[in-house]
Amino acid sequence: MADPMRIRAQMAGDKATVRVLMNHEMETGLRKDAAGKVIPAWFIQEVTAQLNGKPVLSAQWGMSVSKNPFLQFSIKGAKAGDKVAVNWKDNKGDTRTDEATVS
């Protein structure tokens, strides 16, 4: 199973700033290994975020996103104590969800 994400969610004015670090190789499928063989593509394709179970963000990613990506966004109308969940799904069908509490 994939390694956990690091999620921080902090109130800044009337919005919550969410910072997410994801653990992922993000292989483009264009690189070759030492033996000259193509390293198969392996990257996150879908990212979603929920505030207390309600979808607030949905994104489609591709191979141009860096290894171990960092994502930052803000949520309007969030309050301290709210739960922010982030989920990603990669092209191999692997998926991971982590949750944080807004502080």
Added chain:
Amino acid sequence: MKIIRLIAAALTLTVTVSAYPQKSAADGIAEYRKMLEDGNPAELFEAKGEDIWKTSRGPKKATLQKCDLGLGPGAVKGAWVQMPRWFADTGRVQDLESRLLTCMETLQGFNAAEIANTGFDKGEQATLAALSAWISSESKGQKMALPQGHAEERRFYELGKRAFFFRGGPMDFSCASCHGEEGKRIRLQDLPNLTKNPGNGIGFAAWPAYRVSSGEMWSMQRRLNDCYRQQRFPYPGFASDLTVALGVYMGVNAMGAESIAPALKR
């Protein structure tokens, strides 16, 4: 008319200059680091390292929680800024990676020599990278305070100094060729002068670090290995006395500098 036009031209010039102040390459890099600071992927390795420290592993199925990094068994906070140092049980001056190898061998039953010969990021070397990220993070913000009380520690400082100034290889380079004076750079990267304290969070006080360009977590051992690669020297042995001595030399020179490890590098 001509005079007025000249004045106008002069005015335009002044305005242009003040509106776009010159930014040095170093400022640009500092700005870039600032932007990335909030999302330093080294944090992912810290989390991994902390987990590994507490997990029973190896042939003896033991954790590293009894590992003595110099401040007593299991004490991690503040250990990083006091390494490399003398260890009585092994009778050697050891840096963090060397000490972790000892602990992994004695506590967990791993073969230290085998791990030292493993390529970076492979097998247990990946474990070492994660552990060094976490252990150094436990000393973040503290000042470098390497002990120099033991005679061996002082001998290693002198050894490290010799290694630092030792010229050789096809390009007749030494560490000092790049890191021996102020104001040197490679491309746009400013090079710290490591023969004295280069300042807070620079040089020895900035490693281990996450390298954005390669997406890898680098320990000080790996950084030194890369220095030797760039000098076209043969690779030094992992956790060898030479690399530890260089660590003592740079660490003692950087005494009092604040550690920002694990840092973020371009």
